[in-house]
Amino acid sequence: MKKITLVFIALAFAGCKKSLIEDPRGQVVGTQALSTVAGLNAALTGAYKPLAVTWVSGFTTAAVDAVLMGSDDLTTHPASNKQDFREFDQYNVSNLNGRMVNIWNGCYKSIQGANNIINNYKSTVGDAAAINQILGEAYYLRALDYYWLIRLWGKIPLITSEVYDPAVLKISGTGPAEIYKMIESDLANAEKLMANKKTDDGRTSKGAASALLADVYLTEGGWPINDNSKFALAAAKAKEVIDNKALYGFDLVPDLNTFWQNTKAGTTTSEEVFSIHNCGTCNWFNSNTSTGASAMPLEENGWDDYFSEIRFFNDFPAGVRKNVTFHTVITKADGTKIPWQNTLVKHPYYQKFRAPDDGNINSPNSTLHLMRYAHVLLIYAEAQARTGVPNEQAYSSVNAIRTRAGLAPLSGLSSTDFINAVINERAWEFAGEYTRWFDIERLQILPAIIAKRDAAENPVIGTPKYYLPIPAAETQLDPNLGN
Numbered sequence: 378m379k380k381i382t383l384v385f386i387a388l389a390f391a392g393c394k395k396s397l398i399e400d401p402r403g404q405v406v407g408t409q410a411l412s413t414v415a416g417l418n419a420a421l422t423g424a425y426k427p428l429a430v431t432w433v434s435g436f437t438t439a440a441v442d443a444v445l446m447g448s449d450d451l452t453t454h455p456a457s458n459k460q461d462f463r464e465f466d467q468y469n470v471s472n473l474n475g476r477m478v479n480i481w482n483g484c485y486k487s488i489q490g491a492n493n494i495i496n497n498y499k500s501t502v503g504d505a506a507a508i509n510q511i512l513g514e515a516y517y518l519r520a521l522d523y524y525w526l527i528r529l530w531g532k533i534p535l536i537t538s539e540v541y542d543p544a545v546l547k548i549s550g551t552g553p554a555e556i557y558k559m560i561e562s563d564l565a566n567a568e569k570l571m572a573n574k575k576t577d578d579g580r581t582s583k584g585a586a587s588a589l590l591a592d593v594y595l596t597e598g599g600w601p602i603n604d605n606s607k608f609a610l611a612a613a614k615a616k617e618v619i620d621n622k623a624l625y626g627f628d629l630v631p632d633l634n635t636f637w638q639n640t641k642a643g644t645t646t647s648e649e650v651f652s653i654h655n656c657g658t659c660n661w662f663n664s665n666t667s668t669g670a671s672a673m674p675l676e677e678n679g680w681d682d683y684f685s686e687i688r689f690f691n692d693f694p695a696g697v698r699k700n701v702t703f704h705t706v707i708t709k710a711d712g713t714k715i716p717w718q719n720t721l722v723k724h725p726y727y728q729k730f731r732a733p734d735d736g737n738i739n740s741p742n743s744t745l746h747l748m749r750y751a752h753v754l755l756i757y758a759e760a761q762a763r764t765g766v767p768n769e770q771a772y773s774s775v776n777a778i779r780t781r782a783g784l785a786p787l788s789g790l791s792s793t794d795f796i797n798a799v800i801n802e803r804a805w806e807f808a809g810e811y812t813r814w815f816d817i818e819r820l821q822i823l824p825a826i827i828a829k830r831d832a833a834e835n836p837v838i839g840t841p842k843y844y845l846p847i848p849a850a851e852t853q854l855d856p857n858l859g860n
Contacts, residue, residue, distance in 0.1 A: 564590040759800065
């Protein structure tokens with residue numbers, strides 16, 4: 378809108394006698410900008426940035442919690458100004474909801490940046506290894522973006538060009554089967570092109586591509602693809618990552634409290650497979666408004682955006698992990714301490730997403746984990762068990778998570794009981810971490826989840842469904858889109 382306004386003013390002063398002619402001397406535009414490795418690397422920044430708060434506010438706001446609020450590990454305030462959050466929690470999402478637009482726009486802007494590299498890297502002159510690394514990261518990001526979009530919306534525009542064409546406003550949505558084929562292809566390319574370890578904080582690597590591919594295979598084994606052959610592929614790919622964890626620089630952080638303290642401080646750890654690192658010293662809009670105030674109670678100057686459902690908290694096994702995960706004693710402004718049952722919302726909060734005790738409730742330097750090494754271990758355990766009887770490595774994988782959590786190891790379970798135990802472990806280990814909703818979706822267990830909801834939760838007022846409506850702005854531009 379600013380550009381249009383400025384052009385209008387310029388024409389008004391010119392008396393409409395002269396046309397406005399751009400003279401972009403000094404600018405490097407078009408494919409010429411990608412002719413060097415430095416230019417290609419700058420374009421890669423354009424693919425990463427939309428996932429953070431900068432530019433289009435992708436994942437590092439509470440929007441990422443909002444769109445997953447149909448799960449049992451997340452809920453929101455029953456009143457106040459949280460209507461846009463409650464729509465997700467109550468399965469009554471309007472196509473005008475602004476929270477989901479953050480994720481939609483963030484992913485598609487990132488896709489545009491990735492397409493720019495994938496379609497133009499051949500014009501780049503320079504070190505082949507550096508070019509391959511950048512190209513591999515672009516493939517990874519495009520796969521990640523589409524993976525989120527297809528699971529949230531079900532039928533989406535498949536766009537592989539970085540250049541706008543009016544024809545894009547006439548396309549129909551593409552279903553999961555075709556999108557997943559491209560995701561698999563992109564991750565296979567990413568594996569071939571990237572270095573084993575990330576080259577910098579917040580960037581991706583060959584190890585991350587393999588881990589994400591294992592997760593994709595596991596998801597494809599469930600709804601809506603329902604391809605049982607993918608479980609063996611998921612197990613094999615996850616095992617590949619586990620067997621080469623030293624090569625990729627992955628491992629569990631032994632102590633969960635240390636892990637989450639490092640997360641709040643934005644410190645890199647071996648458990649990160651792919652994470653977004655926020656920089657509070659760069660610009661104010663780089664700060665993470667998902668961790669911090671969003672996860673804190675009003676009594677502690679928080680925003681009450683999200684917290685845990687009561688049943689989920691009650692079912693969560695006691696121990697070290699529960700203590701680290703939840704914040705249950707709230708300190709009021711006068712120093713009085715009250716249990717979560719006596720707060721305004723009467724729900725337990727997430728300790729692991731609270732701001733560090735440094736006085737800054739927006740956690741500007743925190744880290745947002747989209748995938749951890751713990752995911753890889755539990756992907757292997759579930760996928761392997763779905764191919765037959767759980768083997769020794771499947772048990773050792775899930776028990777590594779349980780031991781760190783202060784729980785007794787599993788042993789001697791049937792395949793069905795073992796799989797169910799791993800699914801529960803995923804719910805607890807990744808509570809609030811962008812995992813539970815997608816498990817509920819692929820396993821098609823939403824009716825059972827809703828049936829267990831505590832009576833104190835926000836009432837279900839819509840029709841429970843797994844996919845979100847396409848944002849209204851998109852369907853207005855292209856009426857062919859829609860679920």
